[in-house]
Amino acid sequence: MQQKAPDSVTFSPQPPGATAALVLADGTVFWGKGLGATGAAVGEVVFNTAMTGYQEVLTDPSYAGQIITFTFPHIGNVGANLEDIESTTPAVRGALFRADVTQPSNWRATRSLDAWMTSNGIVGIAGIDTRALTRRIREKGAPNGTIAHSPDGVFDLEDLRRKAADWPGLLGMDLAKDVTCGQTYNWDESLWRLGQGYGRQESPVHHVVAVDYGAKRNILRCLANSGCKVTVVPATTTAEEILAHKPDGVFLSNGPGDPEATGVYAVPAIQGVLNAGLPLFGICLGHQMLALALGGKTHKMDTGHRGANHPVKDLATGKVEITSQNHGFTVVEDSLPRDVAVSHRSLFDGTVEGLTVEGRPVFSVQYHPEASPGPQDSHYLFDRFVTLMAEKKSSGT
Numbered sequence: 220m221q222q223k224a225p226d227s228v229t230f231s232p233q234p235p236g237a238t239a240a241l242v243l244a245d246g247t248v249f250w251g252k253g254l255g256a257t258g259a260a261v262g263e264v265v266f267n268t269a270m271t272g273y274q275e276v277l278t279d280p281s282y283a284g285q286i287i288t289f290t291f292p293h294i295g296n297v298g299a300n301l302e303d304i305e306s307t308t309p310a311v312r313g314a315l316f317r318a319d320v321t322q323p324s325n326w327r328a329t330r331s332l333d334a335w336m337t338s339n340g341i342v343g344i345a346g347i348d349t350r351a352l353t354r355r356i357r358e359k360g361a362p363n364g365t366i367a368h369s370p371d372g373v374f375d376l377e378d379l380r381r382k383a384a385d386w387p388g389l390l391g392m393d394l395a396k397d398v399t400c401g402q403t404y405n406w407d408e409s410l411w412r413l414g415q416g417y418g419r420q421e422s423p424v425h426h427v428v429a430v431d432y433g434a435k436r437n438i439l440r441c442l443a444n445s446g447c448k449v450t451v452v453p454a455t456t457t458a459e460e461i462l463a464h465k466p467d468g469v470f471l472s473n474g475p476g477d478p479e480a481t482g483v484y485a486v487p488a489i490q491g492v493l494n495a496g497l498p499l500f501g502i503c504l505g506h507q508m509l510a511l512a513l514g515g516k517t518h519k520m521d522t523g524h525r526g527a528n529h530p531v532k533d534l535a536t537g538k539v540e541i542t543s544q545n546h547g548f549t550v551v552e553d554s555l556p557r558d559v560a561v562s563h564r565s566l567f568d569g570t571v572e573g574l575t576v577e578g579r580p581v582f583s584v585q586y587h588p589e590a591s592p593g594p595q596d597s598h599y600l601f602d603r604f605v606t607l608m609a610e611k612k613s614s615g616t
């Protein structure tokens with residue numbers, strides 16, 4: 220959310236030993252101890268309530284343009300490894316922690332979180348009053364802020380404040396273009412992991428084209444493990460190019476930024492795929508852009524959903540799933556055309572969490588059935604997609 224810069228600000232005094240600061244657009248300063256990369260980065264300050272999986276969270280490309288406040292106080296205890304990553308190049312702008320990051324204690328750790336953040340260019344602060352910051356985000360919405368780590372303890376607070384105030388904010392921002400893949404490739408787990416054929420499907424049954432708006436790896440892995448050959452294509456791929464791969468189904472990935480902004484080029488492609496009658500499955504940004512392609516609207520939430528314990532009701536079965544979430548935009552229910560039904564709903568705030576389309580093999584969810592991190596209650600959705608592809612094939616249409 221863009222904040223208007225106040226005319227003059229009195230900054231809170233720098234405590235002795237403070238080597239990092241989060242400076243919000245309105246001049247509020249949270250002081251702490253720097254870790255990870257040095258320097259400054261601007262972004263929207265959000266919070267995530269997950270108690271585990273910090274490395275997956277920090278590497279989720281959907282966090283491009285955002286600084287994450289971890290509400291769970293002890294982050295970094297199991298260090299960092301080469302496997303628990305959702306992308307190779309983290310897009311997050313910074314990370315805020317309550318407790319100091321200690322030396323890792325875990326057999327899988329190859330380095331400390333601090334060292335891993337440094338080598339990945341992520342600026343961090345420990346010792347932040349994350350409760351106060353989270354309450355502020357809940358009360359006033361996600362502010363724009365600058366995170367700065369300066370080992371010599373020298374800060375130009377007004378410059379940092381102005382950077383935050385001048386940043387245009389996520390509304391209207393297309394960030395998928397920054398995190399999508401540069402070229403088409405086939406998902407192959409063995410390319411990503413050491414060790415032979417880990418999770419590999421020897422004879423995939425269906426061919427899925429996955430449009431990468433900032434896809435988390437575990438989504439591609441879940442598709443592959445459900446029996447799919449997965450061809451990953453860049454965000455700007457047209458409908459004709461997608462259809463030229465002769466897929467059995469098309470998947471629309473998660474991703475950062477404003478769905479309307481990315482939708483400028485993604486929606487025409489999605490509409491082309493819809494017109495071809497192919498089975499289609501969307502997650503998070505993919506869900507939001509599917510809604511746009513069907514004629515609906517999205518809007519920015521006051522407080523987004525970021526965590527690993529969000530209850531969602533499946534309206535068809537009445538079952539409640541505990542879900543992993545990370546989104547700041549949502550589909551406007553009233554904007555949906557008559558043939559589009561809400562299939563899932565958040566039990567936190569009643570917002571739309573899933574869509575189905577009457578008479579078409581098309582569905583989407585706002586949350587993350589691939590978890591990473593989080594519970595796997597919603598994994599059945601990958602099977603649902605596979606079933607739609609199988610039915611389409613056997614109907615011969």
Ligand SMILES: NC(=O)CC[C@H](N)C(=O)O
Nearest residue numbers: 473474503504546547548
């Ligand atoms: N995880 C996602 O795909 C996020 C979608 C979108 N950028 C949002 O914040 O709502």
